[in-house]
Amino acid sequence: MAQFDPRRQPMRLAPHLLTTAAAVAIALVAGQAYEPVRAEEVPALTSEQIAYLETQAYAAAGAPAGLTAPEAIPVQIRRGETFEQAVRRTGIGAEEASAVAATIASAFDLKDLRAGLKFETAVSKPRGGRGDARLIGLTMRTGPASQLTVSRSFDGALRLRALDEKVTHETVVANDKVQRSLSASARELGATSAVVRRASQLFAHKFDMQRDVKASDEFTLVFDRSVTEAGRTVETGDLLYAELKGHAFYRFQRPGSKTAEYFDATGKNTRSAMMRTPLQSFRRVSSNFGVRTHPISGYRKMHQGMDFAATTGTPIVAPADGVVVEARRWGGYGNWLRIRHSNGLESGYGHLSRYGSGIRAGQRVSQGQIVAYVGSTGASTGPHLHYEIWRGGRRINPAGVKTQEGTVLTGSDLAAFRAEKSRIDRVIAAGGQRRPVVQQASASGLRSVEG
Template structure:
């Protein structure tokens, strides 16, 4: 059996060479000779198709006698654990774990692997259930668009391959009608959770996202992203433009401030002093402000707030800038937060499952910042948010608050905004744009949330 030489440099194959190799492997497995002089031109395969064909070829040929076909076993490295120890937890022999670690180490410093990193092994188990499993292959991502794959060849030796996908930086114009929910519809068009969250916060200044937005309402989102050849989004930039039901929002950084804000087509800041609701994602208003029969006591009494039915863990955001004055356990309210805002307004939030990181008395919060998460603590019959509001110490109906719009640009700021608006409008008219291919995406983009 050929022994693996850890000093051997890894074989690096471009995606189009992998396509040819996969086709040759399939032809050999089928018992047909591969003759380059007589071969027809191969169709161009996507990276996903190439990976599938390779997987099938290796699965058909790599399982040693007496072992079942390889099965995928995902592994996540634990704190204080070495890469080799993590491989052993897949149930393979110590020799296999040591050999694959040495193979990977010839191309990648294993010291750079941190706890929480994931990789996938292909393991063949004995047909009779007796004996040790055999490691057939391992795939580990080493960068946003690169991965190392170790596979066992026909003679039993381990072979290392490196695949680097090209990355394209592009501006996406996602335009459609709402189907089910805005969040789900936007994700279908490639929007990430960060993009959807930002758009929802903007729309919340104008709409009640649960009651005002319906299926068939048209929306448009424009955002930057970096995408691999296989279509996987690895980084996103800020939301540049958002439109829903005729309401438009343009991203603009006012000269000299370094602060990103959103304005309508005339240059008016769309940021109102108070958002309509502290939740962008809830099922319904389960109880309004006013007299009702209490669901637990059975008595008719005043309900001094609004209840929003939502799933446990739904983020709660500050509807306006302010300071947290309470973040504690408070009787029937369970986990409770109270925030003081400008103009004598205060808001309260009850039954939280937990507080956001750093949420404590004295902390300043900005509009749209997550302060806690929906829960079912205290006297509660199910997961929901109890939302209260005070003006000058007197409880008021949160739905009755009318807020003012933000500032309007003028002078040189307005001229700069109009230039940026014209640029974004050209991108929308063109349906998006792509930048030159780069190997490492950067320029203000942020990694995708896992």
Template sequence: MAQFDPRRQPMRIAPHLFTAAAALTVAVFGGRVHQPAIAEDVPQLTDTQVDILEARAFAAASAPQGLTAPEAVAVQIRRGETFEQAMRRTGIGADEASAVAATLSNAFDLRDLGAGLRFETAISKPRGGRGDARLIGLTMRTGPASQLTVSRSFDGALRLRALDEKVTAETVVLTGKVEGSLTASAQRLGASAPIRRAANKLFSHKLDMDRDVRANDNFTLVFGRSVTETGRTVATDDLLYAQLKDVVYYRFQPAGAKEAQYFDATGKNMRSTMMRTPLDRGFRVSSSFGFRRHPIAGYRKMHQGMDFAASTGTPVIAPADGVVVEARRWGGYGNWLRIRHANGLETGYGHLSRYGSGIRAGQRVSQGQTVAFVGSTGASTGPHLHYEIWRNGQRINPAGIKTSEGTVLAGADLTAFRAEKARIDRIIAAGGERKPAVLQASVPGLRPAAQG
């Protein structure tokens, strides 16, 4: 029996030959004509079923004869390197690399691939250790929810396939109790790093995240994200709602405002004039304002600030809008920063490892902006932030600072806020919502190959 070759053109037989064959059959068998068997329609497979069958088939053929089982090899295109040169670094030969390039060129122009692009390959090596390796598969992500794959079929040919996952936009409601810290607790529930940072920064307006937050405190975070069929998050929206203990925030953008802000349930802007601490995560108060035994000098001495123990590199944020007065080395304070704020207030930061981008004398900073990073420079026994506050030139206890809150919505803005609040409350009561999403973003540099 001849081997079936899917690349061979099928034979075409003229209809009158079927008629002649039928007549000959009648003559030979005395007029007895068997009714032809009726083939049943084969049910069409879904994309998921096809993927499962292919996965099983490739798994069965994952170790070609004479080759080792495939190994995952990550490839990153280097500066000045072509795609084929990058492929050669996996151990495959020049002809193999050229064949892979020719296959991928059916989808996009390989000249558009820039340095830094990463993709995954599966490579099998000769069992005897001699000769070139062989490509078994290649996966290249072309967008947040799309990718190209090159796989080897049973006859050795390379097959190109584009895979596009369905993406769902969902509004997530995460509810839990604090265990350890808000950041760690939210991470365990699936909150992304940007959401965790945003929540900590928000609550820092009203709470000291080290002393005011305790184990078993209730919290709820609501935010949007886009998720693929396989459960991979490809995009995260802003925090829509945040609640910790009795502190609640709703996201709302008043008419004419450049960006969204956060308000309490009555429509009061929760942005205070000064945040409680200059750190929003990963710290504890190691020394308070007042007399103490100096850790280096060994005698009782007035400590005119607060110390926050934190890891080197922890971001230090401006607790209020202001202007940088000093950013320099200053004796035992090491790397020192001082910022002037409104109402006669100034803040100082000591033992810094380095300053934030663009931070220098005369530079304006905004509330929540990263202005420096925790370190252990100067007279320091370990990584921590020394924090001071002056009022009209006199040092005061940072823990006792009293600040005023923001404005209250009114008129049309208040009406619109109440409608948005009601919508968010409905989402929370329902435990979230889901709807189809469309993502347009793709990997820079990839465009379809020219046709013709």
């Protein structure tokens, strides 16, 4: 045991030296030299995360002093109205509306706004019912994949952020079995109304869409679309392929032609001279061609057409190319339409609620074009379409009309079609196709304006 010697000075270590030594020892034990702490780079937020945080911020804002909780108020710009005037209809004052307009104008030219444009606002109103409301937030879509958001910070300033979503082009292969209806099943797989309508027009050449198409029938639709990273469709391209119950249709545009057509796998044009029915959607055939007891008069008499029970406003399409002969009121038929087609055929439509855009006597129409809408005008017991076919001035049974099939491709047209068919078949086999990003996302605060 060491003896205490008063002649020797004891060894003392400063506390900071001990701390340094400990740090060095720990670093040596860990096998690495000491390095200063570095801040990690924060990853950029996605548009979904930004939208979520924005929603949470609005919810957390609560009710400002003396004001009610923020209320969502949708606004649509009216004809002849400025953006500032539209904002004022939410109840906020002129000064604040002007500040909001100035904030938006720093990133978007308000002169480009058109009547009908919609935007969302969050507004708090005075608790006592007196005074102007206060804008808490505003979101306006300025393009298919871009929007501007105005929010109020805790210090009362209005802050503006521009958001551009990533957009990709893709070819979708929608394949499934019919559940409730073809249109409902197709929409569940991402098909838009335009795609479904086009497919229904094609299938109407081969099927009665209400009686021939059953649940569990398999279908395939192939179409182009542009979609945001959030999965929202901003643009839909053409229907490239449609198949139902073994009948397939390929889209093909002949070299030098201005329009595209649809052909079967052999190159035969699937476009027949007359579609089976002028409606792609109806509940049932409520009355066939032939003798029946009239539902209003009670007498047995000849029913010289077919009745399709359908809801008011259901679109009616031209079953073939033709020229409008009549578009007028006609007795018990109510609003009446008659179209002259080739081969001595004419089609007639009764009880219409209204006519399609531009439909009048002398107007040329194309197959599949919307010419009118189902109604219940004239002598009618409920919404339905009375449909007639005339040949040589005499009414005939619409269900018995025989139609001629389309033409067959040959030569260079057939070779070009086969190349396009092979391309579409490869896309179907691959389950679809995605193209490069065409727009890059960016989110930035553009400026603040004191409110």
